Amino acid sequence: MTRDLTAAALRAAARQTLTRQPSVQAALNHMGFVQADPIRSPARAQDLTLMQRVPGYHAGDLERLYPTLDAEEDMIPNYGFVPRAVQALLHPREVASTRIEREHPELLAEVRNLLYERGELHPKDVIAALGARTASNYWGGQSSATTRALDALHYRGEARIVRRAGGVRVYGAAPHLNALRATPLTEDERLRGAVHLLTALYGPLPEASLGYLVSLSGYGFPHLRVELRTHLRRAVREELHGSKVDGVRYVWTPDYDPHAAPIPRGVRMVSPFDPLVWDRRRFTHLHGWTYRFEAYTPPAKRTMGYYALPVFHAEKAVGWANLKVDGGELQSEIGLAPGVRETATLRRGIDTELGRYRSFLGQNT
Structure with missing residues (x-):
């Protein structure tokens, strides 16, 4: 469908993402993904995002409420917070051998066994039990090998973040992801859900930008990168609505009407x-x-x-x-x-x- 739009109408439509929600859980459900960042200036990104959408929100509320929420920390285009219904799109996640496994091939099994034995692990608990080790990081330096192993288990869906202690992630078992491995969503459901989520959350947005978002989401779907791009092309052709504004083609989900946005x-x-x-x-x-x-x-x-x-x-x-x-x-x-x-x-x-x-x-x- 093609309908003429103006830049002013698109600006108003984009700002609908700031629509107020009655609670933190409602905001997470409505958005589907809240990006996280550790910098505090004057607060973390996830808190700044939620304060714009939840009346009465205070810095740190997400961390405080997290254990009681239908929420998980995971990766889609970036690292952040998702409801479990969205996490179901991401798992089972098939992951190739990571750098930490290549440098310390025995460590992942040791940390996994310790996690299942203890039920909950702070990174310092792993160091106390297994000793301090270092591993190469992606910036050319060294970081804690045991923390990297915990992160690898989390990314694989073998662990989850149960809470944070002073901002530090505390890890636990993820039985809901074990169940999901037994009965996952179909590939089509996962890919369609991901493209719809990204378009709804960040849209209306240029078609080229949606392509970039989908490319970044290869981190969330490492074994479905090619299929995700293929589904995007199909969605743009058959499912998403769009219009050109000043020569730039914008797209949005079928249930969204950018023309109806109030100023x-x-x-x-x-x-x-x-x-x-x-x-x-x-x-x-x-x-x-x-x-x-x-x-x-x-x-x-x-x-x-x-x-x-x-x-x-x-x-x-x-x-x-x-x-x-x-x-x-x-x-x-x-x-x-x-x-x-x-x-x-x-x-x-x-x-x-x-x-x-x-x-x-x-x-x-």
Whole structure:
């Protein structure tokens, strides 16, 4: 189906991802995937994402509630949190021999046996039981071999994250994934579910961006990479809806109507990993300027700041904010995009949003 769309309508449609949900579980169910990142500036990405969707959410609520939620930590296009219905798309996951297995061929079995014996393992428990060992990591350095072995078991679906202790993952057995190995979803159900999830979460988005997302999702479906790309081509041809805007073809799921999006109100400051801004191609095309994530850029070369949060006013991205807590107080530096001026309405919206952040960080009495 092809219907004419404007960039303004697409901007409003994209911001529907910020629709408020009544609880953390409802937000996870609605989104299907929340990307995680360890940087706290002023809080972790998963907390920044959920505070925009769950009224009254406070930094750390996901970690605190996790043991009671229908939620798992897993990998789709990136590492994050999913409901178990989404995790069922990812497993059984057939994984080739990993670097840790090649360097320490006996270690995976030792850690597996210890996990089944203890039922729950903190990485320091494994080191205490098996001794400290090192292994090469993907950045050319060395890291804990036992922690890498735990990660490998988790990726294979032989372990799950049961909770976090001070931000550190604690591992346990994954009987629900053992059951899934016995009666998995069909390949078609898994592939169709994955393409639909990515399109619904990040869409409407350029067709090229969806292709990139599907390519990244090879990490979640390592033995179905080729099949996933094939299914995407079929979905674009037969299932997804789409339209061209200024020469760029956008796609979305059949149950989504980008024409019906109401014009959003107010100011929002979102995580660099939020679905609203994750696709930089869409961001630049719809908003006319380029947002940069510069946490890993040398300080002297940064133009926006260490962890700049994109700032939206109504449906438009109007700038960025760097937030940090100093002396128990939230400090902010606001940058405006080219051509944007700070009106009284924008300033009031920024102040209101900063007040929400103070509450989110537990600074309001």
